[in-house]
Amino acid sequence: MTKLENIIKGAEQHCRRKGTRLTLKRQLILRCLLLRKKPTSAYGIKTYLKENYGEEMPATSIYRILSFLQENLLVHKLQAHNKFIACAHIVCKHDHGTPQFLICQKCETVKEIDSNSALIEELQRDIRRSKFQLISPQLEMLCICNDCQTETATKSI
Amino acid sequence: MTKLENIIKGAEQHCRRKGTRLTLKRQLILRCLLLRKKPTSAYGIKTYLKENYGEEMPATSIYRILSFLQENLLVHKLQAHNKFIACAHIVCKHDHGTPQFLICQKCETVKEIDSNSALIEELQRDIRRSKFQLISPQLEMLCICNDCQTETATKSI
DNA sequence: AATAATTATGAAACATTGTATCATTGAAAT
DNA sequence: ATTTCAATGATACAATGTTTCATAATTATT
Missing domain, CATH: 3.30.1490.190 (Ferric-uptake regulator, C-terminal dimerisarion domain)
Structure with a gap:
């Protein structure tokens, strides 16, 4: 199993434990951030989704999903540039x-x-x-x- | 002399020492931030200027002036909400x-x-x-x- | 399984924040 | 007085984020 898939699986477990759901769309956005590695704006994700998955997702959904991922500690928002980045500690016991x-x-x-x-x-x-x-x-x-x-x-x- | 005027005077001296100029417009925006006390957005300043001084200042100028004030350590930008606030240490020897x-x-x-x-x-x-x-x-x-x-x-x- | 309730996503319009560019004004300097 | 440089204005636009209401998907209940 690739490292990416491993992280996704970890994220799913993490959500299940918290009683929330890592839906496909949410997974997709998390994937983007994990692949991009660099901080990415909501609209940057929108473009990335379009170009790499042919997926047109409205900005509202992206912001909503990013909020969900933040609440579930899978993603951080960097205030400094209004960009988002995957948490580096999804699959380790490291506390947040x-x-x-x-x-x-x-x-x-x-x-x-x-x-x-x-x-x-x-x-x-x-x-x-x-x-x-x-x-x-x-x-x-x-x-x-x-x-x-x-x-x-x-x-x- | 009021505390406000004292701070403005301090800011002027500070600029003079740095070889920059605290023009009237710059002073005006610094005044706003000192009076408002709470973090204020660039457009918030625009509205404030209009309502309290009848002064219509273009957004570009406000952003430029805010940059100047930041460079001269008179104002801080709070990344967290994209707002600006006057430095609390304009008239003290406190280092930045x-x-x-x-x-x-x-x-x-x-x-x-x-x-x-x-x-x-x-x-x-x-x-x-x-x-x-x-x-x-x-x-x-x-x-x-x-x-x-x-x-x-x-x-x- | 059928229905109701809840959760997740889409669509459209809009509000806010920030920048690029070029023109104009004002101050300082020779 | 004229040149030079610094500061501001005007216009247009780009990027970021939100509100609201509609629709779809999932889960719970009967």
């Missing part, structure tokens, strides 16, 4: 505490890292101290990735 | 390391907090370890503020 995304501003590569959980806990303490309660823990950090760094360095010589 | 915003999802109140800088440094180390380089350090955390929490708690009784 506070995902942290490093986003390259040049090539849009995204790396989901796992900082020291003590660090995250301290951040949480700071938040509680300010009388706020974290509801959607997610950190996005706008970066330049190593490849793009060396690229520009070379160019400027 | 890594601003951290707690954003209430109900009432949109924003609190700019200052976590322990050791914490931020560790986050930076994690990033470097992943071979990324932070370029626009800013953390946005989606929360519920204390007021909205107690409000819903009361309602549910």
